[in-house]
Amino acid sequence: MIANLSEKDEVLEHAVYVSNTLTMKYMITKDKLSEATGELIKELKKMKGIQSIIGVKQAGSVSQRLQAERNRRWGLEEQAELLCSEWQKEISRQYSDWHPFKPTIVNGVLEEVVMEDDEKLVAWKEDWGIEVHNAVVQALVELNECNPSGRYPVHVLWNFSENRKASVARAVKHLMKLWKADMGNYM
Template identity: 35%
Template sequence: MEIKELKGKLQVVKHLRDEVDAAAQKKMKEVTKELEQKIEELGDLENLNQALIVKECQSNYELQEARTELIVSLRDMLTIGRNTLFGIKRMGEIDVKPFQNTCKLKFPPEEAQIKGPEQCSLWQERLRKSEWHPFKIVFVEGNHQEVIDDDDEMLRNLKEEWGDDIYEAVTTALKEMNEYNPSGWYVVSELWNFKEKRKATLKEVISYILKNLKTCKRKRH
């Protein structure tokens, strides 16, 4: 904006040159010098901005590498238990428990044991089909957001036939898959804070692991 304003002043001065040539020439030199300084400053800022962008990309890449390494290395250590705070969550994988619980109400015990996992696997396969994309774009607080399309025929039928719990399990997996792997539509592992139901930070997972290691050492001694 400052450069634009200076360029405007320069044009005005040029128009006045014939009337007050000496004064105009002096003023023009001053404005031209100031303009050159501003352009130089802008160039320095652009270079700094580019350097910061590169540095940020490198940092983000290193953080993602660290998360991936933790997920691979600690897959067995961070198991999901009754009192687990942190662990590995498979984003986009449907929770089988709602299917098991609902089938227990609908079928005899032996049949329910088969039907629950069977239906869960069936819907997991449907999630992997990229041509099925039950989302819609809505405008929320000035931003466009992609949300589950409640009018989707398959989802409506699912809710009517199997109830809210199974519908919630399927749509939760859909949203996770759409967020974590919208192009490939397969399950992605993530470090997870099960207490707060969110993605875990590297700091809290590492702190949790170190705390467990100290506890294990004390028990051995």
């Protein structure tokens, strides 16, 4: 029995070693991917004038354009920036403990879904209309997806044609395509 216990202890030690090694490799790979993503974002931000399907978006930012348009219609153009700032502050975790999400199983996967009956969301919808409500909900969803721990807006690679995050591989392919097209102009 002691031999069996000793053998299981060795197996457990080996499993812990393998787990620690894999965790360390995962962290190193994640850091390298994060660094590569940061470089891609930096380079794509320099290319602001170029209309592109892959670019950089500040995920989790309440759409200022939408609020400005809404406020212009109501004659509140001067308040657009202030209101947008207040909404952004409300949805950012650094300023608020508000978390209008509920865990729900969608297609067999546990996801956090926005609670449409949340008091603040209902009040915003009644006070400012569906466009503002949808902009706030979109910002909340993006924050929860792209930066759930800090819940403040972050720059992410974005596929504008599909309105979703872009993978690093897709962004690199797109950048290479733009670069090759640009190189053709100089040959």
